[in-house]
Amino acid sequence: MTIDLQQFRSAFFEESVEHLATIENGLLRLESRPHDSDLLNEIFRAAHSVKGASGMFGLHDLAHFTHAFESVLDRLRHNTLPVTIARVNLLLRASDMLHVLVDCARNNELAPAQAAELTAQLAAETDGAVIETSAVSAVQSPSGKQEFRITMRPARELLLRGQDPTLLLRELAQLGEIVAVSADTTMLPELPVLDAEACYLAWTIVLATERAEADIRDVFMFVDDICEVVIERVSSPGSEAIGSVDIAAIAPLAADVISDVAASTPARAERRTTNDRRSSQSDSSSIRVSTEKVDELINLVGELVISHSMVNQLVSLLPTEHSLRLEEAVAEMGRNMRDVQERMLKVRMLPISSVFHRFPRLVRDIAMSTGKPISLVMSGEDTELDKSVIERIADPLTHLLRNAADHGIESPDARRAAGKPEEGTITLAASHRGGNVVLEISDDGPGLNLKRIREKGIAVGLLRPDEVVSDEQLQQLIFQAGFSTSATITDVSGRGVGMDVVRRNVESLSGSISIESQPGFGTKFIIKLPLTLAILDGMALAVGEQVFVMPLLAIVESFRATPAQVTMVMSQGEVVQARGETVPLVRLHRILGIPNAVENPARALIVLIEHDGRRFGLMVDDLLGQSQVVIRNLEANFRRVDGVMGATIMGDGRVALILDVQGITRLGGRSATRTTGAPVALPELTEAAYAVA
Amino acid sequence: MTKNALVVDDSPSMRQMIAFTLREAGFSVTEATDGADALKQLDAAAPRLIVTDLNMPVMNGIEFIKHVRANVAHKFTPILMLTTESNDALKAQGRAAGATGWVVKPFDPQKLVQVVHKVVA
Numbered sequence: 019m020t021i022d023l024q025q026f027r028s029a030f031f032e033e034s035v036e037h038l039a040t041i042e043n044g045l046l047r048l049e050s051r052p053h054d055s056d057l058l059n060e061i062f063r064a065a066h067s068v069k070g071a072s073g074m075f076g077l078h079d080l081a082h083f084t085h086a087f088e089s090v091l092d093r094l095r096h097n098t099l100p101v102t103i104a105r106v107n108l109l110l111r112a113s114d115m116l117h118v119l120v121d122c123a124r125n126n127e128l129a130p131a132q133a134a135e136l137t138a139q140l141a142a143e144t145d146g147a148v149i150e151t152s153a154v155s156a157v158q159s160p161s162g163k164q165e166f167r168i169t170m171r172p173a174r175e176l177l178l179r180g181q182d183p184t185l186l187l188r189e190l191a192q193l194g195e196i197v198a199v200s201a202d203t204t205m206l207p208e209l210p211v212l213d214a215e216a217c218y219l220a221w222t223i224v225l226a227t228e229r230a231e232a233d234i235r236d237v238f239m240f241v242d243d244i245c246e247v248v249i250e251r252v253s254s255p256g257s258e259a260i261g262s263v264d265i266a267a268i269a270p271l272a273a274d275v276i277s278d279v280a281a282s283t284p285a286r287a288e289r290r291t292t293n294d295r296r297s298s299q300s301d302s303s304s305i306r307v308s309t310e311k312v313d314e315l316i317n318l319v320g321e322l323v324i325s326h327s328m329v330n331q332l333v334s335l336l337p338t339e340h341s342l343r344l345e346e347a348v349a350e351m352g353r354n355m356r357d358v359q360e361r362m363l364k365v366r367m368l369p370i371s372s373v374f375h376r377f378p379r380l381v382r383d384i385a386m387s388t389g390k391p392i393s394l395v396m397s398g399e400d401t402e403l404d405k406s407v408i409e410r411i412a413d414p415l416t417h418l419l420r421n422a423a424d425h426g427i428e429s430p431d432a433r434r435a436a437g438k439p440e441e442g443t444i445t446l447a448a449s450h451r452g453g454n455v456v457l458e459i460s461d462d463g464p465g466l467n468l469k470r471i472r473e474k475g476i477a478v479g480l481l482r483p484d485e486v487v488s489d490e491q492l493q494q495l496i497f498q499a500g501f502s503t504s505a506t507i508t509d510v511s512g513r514g515v516g517m518d519v520v521r522r523n524v525e526s527l528s529g530s531i532s533i534e535s536q537p538g539f540g541t542k543f544i545i546k547l548p549l550t551l552a553i554l555d556g557m558a559l560a561v562g563e564q565v566f567v568m569p570l571l572a573i574v575e576s577f578r579a580t581p582a583q584v585t586m587v588m589s590q591g592e593v594v595q596a597r598g599e600t601v602p603l604v605r606l607h608r609i610l611g612i613p614n615a616v617e618n619p620a621r622a623l624i625v626l627i628e629h630d631g632r633r634f635g636l637m638v639d640d641l642l643g644q645s646q647v648v649i650r651n652l653e654a655n656f657r658r659v660d661g662v663m664g665a666t667i668m669g670d671g672r673v674a675l676i677l678d679v680q681g682i683t684r685l686g687g688r689s690a691t692r693t694t695g696a697p698v699a700l701p702e703l704t705e706a707a708y709a710v711a
Numbered sequence: 712m713t714k715n716a717l718v719v720d721d722s723p724s725m726r727q728m729i730a731f732t733l734r735e736a737g738f739s740v741t742e743a744t745d746g747a748d749a750l751k752q753l754d755a756a757a758p759r760l761i762v763t764d765l766n767m768p769v770m771n772g773i774e775f776i777k778h779v780r781a782n783v784a785h786k787f788t789p790i791l792m793l794t795t796e797s798n799d800a801l802k803a804q805g806r807a808a809g810a811t812g813w814v815v816k817p818f819d820p821q822k823l824v825q826v827v828h829k830v831v832a
Contacts, residue, residue, distance in 0.1 A: 026731070030724040066766050067722040070795050073817025074728060081817070178780070180789040180811035182832065189829060215786065240812035240829070243803070 030071050034120050037064040039375065042113045045106055046378055052101035062091040068116070072123070079129040080119045086140040087112050093144055105143065112136055163228050165197065165252035171220040173244040178215065181241055187221065189237045194227025224252065309405060312366055316552055319359045320648035324667045326355050327645070331669035363404070363550045370448050371399035373412045377419055381444060384423040391441040392427055398448035403455050404550045407527055411457070411547065414520040418459045418543050419444065426461035426541055436538065438462065455549060460542035466535040468492050493533045497521045525680045527551065528569070528663060554649055558642035558674060559625065561606050562615040565674040567647055567666060572679040574626040574633065576641055584619040594635040596626045602634045604686030610661065615639055629679045634686055645669070649676060661685050713739045714831070717758035719749040719775065720793065721767045729762055732820040736827065746770025750778055753785065760831050761790045765801060773808050780809035789830035
């Protein structure tokens, strides 16, 4: 029977990732707790598990390396080697290599050359005394049929090891042919004093076999400490008559005796559990589920919600006298539906600690390489977000943290001069606030250098030299593509470009990013993210024959403008008076190219939108009402379209495009001052949306 | 009636592999994540074979073996240790605690089955 273990490979890789995380986090904590033996054991065990399992799958590079790693850990946990910073650094480098080797193993690639170097360094720590794994003993080649006389004399306690002498005899029988066997019963005491749990017997066996003596001795490998075994070659086969006993005849008698004895040992019986309850198979409180399964379920639930709202709509069209009970039933169904949807979405939520955990290492490494002592304070690690949001926020967060450590915190000298403690502090905080997740990254450095930003802005052409801009606008400048204020391109954060990518990434999650900076005191970046990407509270808007959905959060209010409120301003285009201020007017039908829309502002509806501290009036035909919509991804099925972040199906079965506020803001800004590339033709877009839905 | 084997290892992939191998060999398998978990399941599982790792959190293999042997129903149940070291001290410790035999990791599944046949009728 050949057993294929490859099906367990992916489970092994998943498990290894967790073990490697345990190792890295453990090593980081080790620096401040070098004598914590529980911690050392935890790290050792994780390495040990990876070693054992990788060997099982024939991943020899990984097994070999992990073995060297484990050897050092073993010395540390047994206190034969002290924990030093140099050692921890070596182990951290080794931990990084472990990640590389796991990836190589996963992709069937060869290990990099540095692995051998690091292995040597690890071995040097243990004076090369890496625990050697013994070579598998070679199979002895048969040497022609011989007879051996084997005498086995077990100690009394053989049975207490769970050993069964008959199995030993059986194994011997498999090596060849048992010519004769006799039992030595001379040590067997009288029944009253006989201990049924002790072994008083010994055996002599004559075995004819082609196998070597070593193979015979192997049979006894587990009992070589409690069983006397003598193996002699028999010079003249067949000459030994050792009074064989007919075992077949004795066996049934023996069976009776054994069961009788078993029944009569109450004296030493310990308390037996009398209840027969079946304990639950394994007390695990969680199961692994693939994200595809969860996504499928969430999609289905989304479909259910849409179907339900269609049913709801149809029911509302029925004459009331017939439909009251139906209405109630449908409403109840709706409540259950929302409940299921909410819970399904929660299934996909994970604590953000999975992203946060890599940051202490990141900050530590930057602190070491720049020579600036920096401490990272994290809070709210168990704040939960949707899994895909977490995955996509990891890079932007990493970038912001790198920036904070590299550029945000000033040198220890500068800090001392400013009367600040030498060690810089970066704070990373996550929390739930009003239906959003808020992430704050702040440093206690000197804050944004507005003068330098202004100079750079002019230098790269984003600002005219004489342009008057507020401090806030200067701060926003760093999010523009092509902007960088670092005097040199540092190794750590690259060219300083990437803030525009950060903002784009955050926006693609329907989130927002803002800055607060106080000169001398520090800078804070605030990222707001929706809890989920799957559903949205929106307001349906009618433009022409189309329906659009605007995220509710972005809407301040809506009103019908009088002709007097809408005017044209030379440098800015159309504007409208709203709430005492003048804001740009953005005609949705124009920026999206929708025919047959209301073009007269006096007949249209103005929706006052607020985004990123800026406001504008969006002109639409009408408001159709508020609803919670299921977001269907357009990008996956069509392509990314500026101004649109997805599609949904309304209760009446019509497809509605969900507007992306940031995109609309930009499109609106551009069309107000200068013409840009033509917007996507709406018919094409809607067709695609129908295909999606 | 199928014999039950109790497999104790804190590594899920190892457990799965061993469980799979033993099922192929005709056992029904109960899995446990460490010594304490295994002791909780011991009575219900009523195993005829126990396979246990030595390095586990909460309760390690040696401790677990001692507890098993102290249980009157399992004085004679074959117990196999999984060890990655050909560390004689550890094997001796295991045997002193009452282990029947051992399998050295990494092992090929055939080897596990062979060793099982050495100790289980």
